[in-house]
Amino acid sequence: MPGLRNGFAGPEPLRDDDAPALPPVGSRNRPTGTGMAELHESIAGLLASRGQWRQAYHHLRSAVDLMSVAEAPRVPEQLRHEVNRLRKEHAEAREQSLRDSLTASYNRRYLDERLAALLAEHAGSDAGLAVALVDLDWFKQVNDNFGHLLGDRVLQRVVELLQEALPAGAFCARYGGEEFVLVLPGADPGEAVTVCEAARSRVELHSWEQMAPGLRVTVTIGLAHERGPEQSPASAEQQLISADALLYAGKQAGRNAVAYRVGDEVRLAGMAAGRRLVMGSRAVGY
Structure with missing residues (x-):
């Protein structure tokens, strides 16, 4: 049965072999700039498909940070949308956990x-x-x-x-x-x-x-x-x-x-x- 994290039920943490590994620092194959941002975005998509939106959110944030300093500094609109969506879901989940389900007053x-x-x-x-x-x-x-x-x-x-x-x-x-x-x-x-x-x-x-x-x-x-x-x-x-x-x-x-x-x-x-x-x-x- 999934555990509780920060008061919310969620799937078990992603294992190391479940997601693409980031190449080690110094590797000739390690992407830089835009390529690294795309890798973070890819990992975020995999995590989101498993319902692990908190971890997905952090990878998306990393992608945004990298895109802001890459050769092509413009952050894709879809990426911005995903970050905003996850941030909104996080806030809504927190708010719902503090509300009475019948009256909508605080609990x-x-x-x-x-x-x-x-x-x-x-x-x-x-x-x-x-x-x-x-x-x-x-x-x-x-x-x-x-x-x-x-x-x-x-x-x-x-x-x-x-x-x-x-x-x-x-x-x-x-x-x-x-x-x-x-x-x-x-x-x-x-x-x-x-x-x-x-x-x-x-x-x-x-x-x-x-x-x-x-x-x-x-x-x-x-x-x-x-x-x-x-x-x-x-x-x-x-x-x-x-x-x-x-x-x-x-x-x-x-x-x-x-x-x-x-x-x-x-x-x-x-x-x-x-x-x-x-x-x-x-x-x-x-």
């Missing part, structure tokens, strides 16, 4: 990698970093009453609504099931609350009835904010635990709300601000 792998990097970047700085855990309210009832196919469409539309007005640098990732995470780098606490409350409102006010008569969808959001340099920096896990505790507080207060913390006080944003908060064990601590 848990990307979330873990990117959030850890952002927290490291923000450690000791004044830049804010907000993490919001978003959960669809009563989503099991949507699946039970309208079917899983419509439930999938609801998840896709909710992600579109969550991403609709995110600030630059922010992103949405699927955390699991009907839970999503909004990461807001550089956002101060007030801005983060505004962004999350606007997202919650867009979901509530969306015309769900057009998708299915009687359908109504809302979300509850727990918003945690990484505090300034005077505080010990939180890990990615701690940040998500804090957001989860606040999400629980929002659900205990009646759902369809954004719960956040000001100092030691948990508050609800927007229209939910007047509700009574019921604090459970998951809502204790930052």
Whole structure:
């Protein structure tokens, strides 16, 4: 079975006797300039036919470099096209590996990698970093009453609504099931609350009835904010635990709300601000 290289399955590496060998340096038969470029191009074609596009890409790059200094410096258009195609396939494969297949939001792998990097970047700085855990309210009832196919469409539309007005640098990732995470780098606490409350409102006010008569969808959001340099920096896990505790507080207060913390006080944003908060064990601590 093929092995994994850089996180992607591919065929076994090409053996030495599977591809044309490059003549040794100093050989009278060793081609130069254009001839060497053509040899690299030939090897690239063989590798590409076997699906070994990473190795093919490197040989094509070598061909381009050689052609640029050969007697005929013009690089064939077909060669340029092949290099660009392989570069695009590489980028697309990388992007697809970081996306959720259903909603096209980022996946848990990307979330873990990117959030850890952002927290490291923000450690000791004044830049804010907000993490919001978003959960669809009563989503099991949507699946039970309208079917899983419509439930999938609801998840896709909710992600579109969550991403609709995110600030630059922010992103949405699927955390699991009907839970999503909004990461807001550089956002101060007030801005983060505004962004999350606007997202919650867009979901509530969306015309769900057009998708299915009687359908109504809302979300509850727990918003945690990484505090300034005077505080010990939180890990990615701690940040998500804090957001989860606040999400629980929002659900205990009646759902369809954004719960956040000001100092030691948990508050609800927007229209939910007047509700009574019921604090459970998951809502204790930052």
